[in-house]
Amino acid sequence: MSKAEDIKQKSLKYNIQSWSKQGNLNPIVVEKSDNIYYWDYEGNRYTDMSSQLVNMNLGHGNKEIAAAIKEQADKFCFVSPAIAVESRADLAEMIVNLLPDNFGKVFFTNAGADANENAIKIARMFTGRKKIFSRYRSYHGSSFGAGNLTGEPRRYPLEPGIPGFVKFFD
Numbered sequence: 001m002s003k004a005e006d007i008k009q010k011s012l013k014y015n016i017q018s019w020s021k022q023g024n025l026n027p028i029v030v031e032k033s034d035n036i037y038y039w040d041y042e043g044n045r046y047t048d049m050s051s052q053l054v055n056m057n058l059g060h061g062n063k064e065i066a067a068a069i070k071e072q073a074d075k076f077c078f079v080s081p082a083i084a085v086e087s088r089a090d091l092a093e094m095i096v097n098l099l100p101d102n103f104g105k106v107f108f109t110n111a112g113a114d115a116n117e118n119a120i121k122i123a124r125m126f127t128g129r130k131k132i133f134s135r136y137r138s139y140h141g142s143s144f145g146a147g148n149l150t151g152e153p154r155r156y157p158l159e160p161g162i163p164g165f166v167k168f169f170d
Contacts, residue, residue: 004041113141
């Protein structure tokens with residue numbers, strides 16, 4: 001068995017791929033990536049049109065980003081939100097300075113679904129209201145709360161969801 005086939009079989013046996021029917025998966029086995037491309041083990045080049053779920057808009061293997069990540073990891077790999085560190089304080093200040101005057105603070109989260117879950121909580125706490133509106137055919141993440149916000153039909157088997165989520169057509 002080739003290395004690519006071994007990786008594919010392990011992946012199919014041990015991984016669940018989100019937003020996919022699991023029975024007939026045939027994933028491309030990626031060996032390497034650079035900029036907007038990735039290559040399989042046979043040398044076929046693909047254009048990454050998903051930006052690896054939209055978190056790689058600056059490309060794979062960006063040397064400047066890798067150097068900045070290494071520099072930060074040499075200081076702190078993980079920092080509790082309960083303590084203050086220079087990098088988070090500086091980034092929060094930069095973001096606030098780009099926003100309108102009525103935005104005074106930044107709440108950092110782990111990812112998009114987590115950000116949306118926290119936005120739901122903040123909106124409900126701030127307004128005291130329970131309804132959350134979102135569009136049909138929208139996507140806000142695959143966690144349970146963000147999935148309820150999502151208007152994607154693949155979430156329908158999870159109904160009934162969290163009360164108060166209202167979908168509208170655009």
